Amino acid sequence: MSEGSNPEIDAKIISGLNSLLADAAVFRYKLQNYHWNVRGRQFFELHAQFEELYTAWTTHLDDIAERVRAKEAAPLPTLARCLEHTRIAEEEGTPDEKRMVENVVADLLSIHREVREVIEDAEDGGDRTTVNLLDDIGDEIEKKVWMLRAWHQGA
Ligand SMILES: [Fe+2]
Numbered sequence: 001m002s003e004g005s006n007p008e009i010d011a012k013i014i015s016g017l018n019s020l021l022a023d024a025a026v027f028r029y030k031l032q033n034y035h036w037n038v039r040g041r042q043f044f045e046l047h048a049q050f051e052e053l054y055t056a057w058t059t060h061l062d063d064i065a066e067r068v069r070a071k072e073a074a075p076l077p078t079l080a081r082c083l084e085h086t087r088i089a090e091e092e093g094t095p096d097e098k099r100m101v102e103n104v105v106a107d108l109l110s111i112h113r114e115v116r117e118v119i120e121d122a123e124d125g126g127d128r129t130t131v132n133l134l135d136d137i138g139d140e141i142e143k144k145v146w147m148l149r150a151w152h153q154g155a
Pocket of ligand 1: 035051
């Protein structure tokens with residue numbers, strides 16, 4: 001039930017969705033690690049904020065994977081494969097809370113660039129379902145980047 005009439009464009013969309021899936025998998029774990037390890041006077045605020053973020057990205061991960069399946073393709077099957085495809089850098093150690101927020105904003109902007117690329121392919125392929133899904137994720141990223149930057153200015 002593939003929507004794209006052009007198999008080449010459809011393959012690009014699927015590949016882009018799988019890259020986003022990989023980003024979501026790595027990013028959500030990174031956020032959870034921040035949630036566990038954040039310290040300092042902002043602990044309660046950021047502990048809750050990182051939980052909100054990794055919960056949202058767990059949902060995005062599932063939605064993106066299911067979109068790949070709906071397009072009759074296979075989502076990346078392992079975390080090892082996700083690590084090969086992601087643009088998100090894993091991180092050892094625990095940065096301070098301001099640096100955590102800076103890293104999250106940078107990762108969100110990196111994912112946002114990829115979201116926009118896949119939206120363009122999906123538009124070319126007439127795949128409105130993927131466009132709608134990624135539009136929503138892109139809007140959410142923009143809002144979150146604004147909020148995290150506003151927090152960072154006052155921190
Ligand atoms: Fe927790």
